[in-house]
Amino acid sequence: MKVMFKNRTKIIMWVVLWLVTWGISQSLWGGDPLKATPAPGTILVIFIISIVLAFLIFTNERKVWLSGLSSLQILIILLSVGTFSFLDTRLFVSNLLTASHILFQQFMIGVLVFMIPSEKFRRSALRVLLLFGASHLLLAFFMSWTWTIFFTFLASATAVVFAYLIQRVKYGITVSFLIHLSFYLLFFKLI
Numbered sequence: 523m524k525v526m527f528k529n530r531t532k533i534i535m536w537v538v539l540w541l542v543t544w545g546i547s548q549s550l551w552g553g554d555p556l557k558a559t560p561a562p563g564t565i566l567v568i569f570i571i572s573i574v575l576a577f578l579i580f581t582n583e584r585k586v587w588l589s590g591l592s593s594l595q596i597l598i599i600l601l602s603v604g605t606f607s608f609l610d611t612r613l614f615v616s617n618l619l620t621a622s623h624i625l626f627q628q629f630m631i632g633v634l635v636f637m638i639p640s641e642k643f644r645r646s647a648l649r650v651l652l653l654f655g656a657s658h659l660l661l662a663f664f665m666s667w668t669w670t671i672f673f674t675f676l677a678s679a680t681a682v683v684f685a686y687l688i689q690r691v692k693y694g695i696t697v698s699f700l701i702h703l704s705f706y707l708l709f710f711k712l713i
Contacts, residue, residue: 563615
């Protein structure tokens with residue numbers, strides 16, 4: 523009973539942190555993912571604060587998540603952010619915003635994956651799909667339905683893949699981050 527209550531509390535904290543972060547950042551973003559945000563520095567600070575809060579709130583999940591990262595993997599992630607910034611022609615602060623936004627999402631997926639130790643993959647994948655994938659429907663408050671459906675479909679499709687990589691694959695946290703970052707690089711180049 524105590525474990526179930528603790529997990530419900532964690533899920534509620536996850537949802538609140540997710541909704542507050544996205545609500546504030548998306549209201550500042552402007553609603554059109556094709557246009558540069560007028561406040562990239564402010565939104566970057568919001569994501570950095572949210573990452574710090576997530577690290578402070580979800581201490582057990584943070585320990586498991588960080589234990590899955592070696593120094594080499596951290597270096598690869600940092601180099602990928604540098605490469606992304608070189609290949610993407612937007613402002614450097616916008617690239618840092620994208621990287622922090624991805625880091626926040628990846629850690630929050632990790633929280634959902636590691637929330638219940640030794641849980642079967644199917645249950646954690648379902649939790650990630652429902653909370654991470656479906657939460658993108660809330661973009662409808664800030665974007666057109668076309669963009670909302672596009673991002674919700676992609677988030678739902680990748681939620682299980684990211685959960686699998688993070689939970690089951692050696693270097694999966696890094697691979698998941700690189701896939702996520704590559705999506706945004708392609709998105710910004712093609713659209």
